[in-house]
Amino acid sequence: MKVMNGSRALGGVAAGLLAALTLSMGGGELRDLSDRVPREVGAFAAAGEDRTYDRKTLYDYMNGGAEVYLAFDFREVWTRPYADPGGRELALDVYDMGSPAEAFGVFSCDREDPEAGIGQASEYGFGLLRFWQGKFFVTVTASDEGEDVDEVILELGREVVKHLGPPGDGPDMLAFLPADGLRPDRTSYFHSSINLNNRFFVSSENILRLDRAADCVFAEYETGTEEEAFLLLVRYPDDGKAGSARGSFLAAYAPEAGEEGLARTEDGTWVFASRTGRFLAVVFQSPSPEWARRLVSSLRLPEK
């Protein structure tokens, strides 16, 4: 064992405390997780090196999924593989998404399973645990299923969340949505047309002119009929961009819509595009013009 002199040892303790404090505040280095997350959970043990990938190297880690994260303010991901003596594998991924809103966003775009009670929101099913906490988004993925594996995955998630710091606030735009009929667990937040089309296909081209500067919430509403309706609310950087996006959308999607931006579509429902300042609201599959107008007028948009 190396012997450190007093000042170096003190410096090391101080550095460790600082690292712990920073991580607990939600702004720390993901690499610190290597020392904190248990290397053994149930019959599973860490199997291989911990690794981190950033925006430039994420493609080295995943093929077919990197764009999901790059469409957000993804900073880096820390990964650790686990295996049990029988060769079953788990993969733990902790993503630093830059802010709690972005962490909520990547979580929200892909929800299908029941709540697992971990972090600020979570879901678990078929060997996949997903949750978010503060600016972190976490997944635990299993190569095989089974009740014992389910329990290990959930236990690992409960261990990890202890080291991710306090909760953070989700996107402010969630508060703009009318509450009546809203299905909160189906609301998504994102920036890119890639995310929109994976959530709800609109167009093969980026007719809404979405990019990283645009904030979007996509929400599902019960309508009192068998079919739900969908609301896309976009906040553009300025009024002009919102206006031109509305024009682009209507030209491509509903050229017959009049000045009001209302058109009946082939399934007998209605699409409605309305701009207020730098916000653009688009209602899809509305049961009637009145229903769409009422939903948009119920938006609680800020003054500026």
Add this chain to the structure above:
Amino acid sequence: MNRSVTRRDFLKGTTSALLGASLAFGRERESAAKTRVVLVRRRDVLDEDSRIDADVLQDMLDEAAARLLDQPDGASAFRTLVKPGETVGIKTNVWSYLPTPPELEAAIKRRLVDAGIEAEKIGLDDHTVRTNPLFVNATSLINVRPCRTHYLAGMSGCLKNYIMFAESQEALHPDSCADLGAVFKLPQVRGKTRLNILCVLTPQFHGRGPHHFSRRYVWSYKGLLVGRDPVAVDAVGLRLIMAKRREVLGKAQELPPVPKHIQLADTRHGIGTSDPEAIELVKLGWDEDILI
């Protein structure tokens, strides 16, 4: 800007035509002008645990190749594709969640040897095809991979399988990988692809999770799609994916993100046909739950 395919095209029922994935494919339609794609299925190729019967799979490949090329058997069919003395690269796919089955790679290799290709002159590679001497020197290529959805490109099929030949894969990602067809015009590839095999033994029709893979969205279809034209093969593969999505996820999610690269490989890059009216789909074997 290209003509957008929108949700309303889908509601009108014109999406499939726009994407080159029409329902209009017919069984055993005869037309010399059409691009032939063969779908072969066998119930017994997979057991209950999805283990592959290699002999059955070999029979499927032989049957499909023979029918595709109007030859009496698989060995004869492969002899029309390659000549003795050639170097042949089998462009496979090693994606860990759903790789090209080794049994299929072996079946292809066996028929190439039968056709007179020396075993040491057959390359099998994915990520290092740009530098692998067997691919650098290849005079013929066989393109084989499983069929699955892709978060960005919509579908990963025979067209996307060649992205490893590109100097920069990232450069092909913009606009939903619209220009994947351009890879087929690279010097290392142009004019060399003899056969495209889209493995639909266990296709993936929807993606989730960090790597866009979940076993719940893979099903035992027990088939192979085989053709000379990668665009036509992918157009049929897309139709299959859409049909399964409609069945399981509902009409509203029939489309994955639009795989525009399939249509553009035809209309922009001219490397094949995505026009459903110009594709002859030949169906062989087991037809239960065939979907297309």
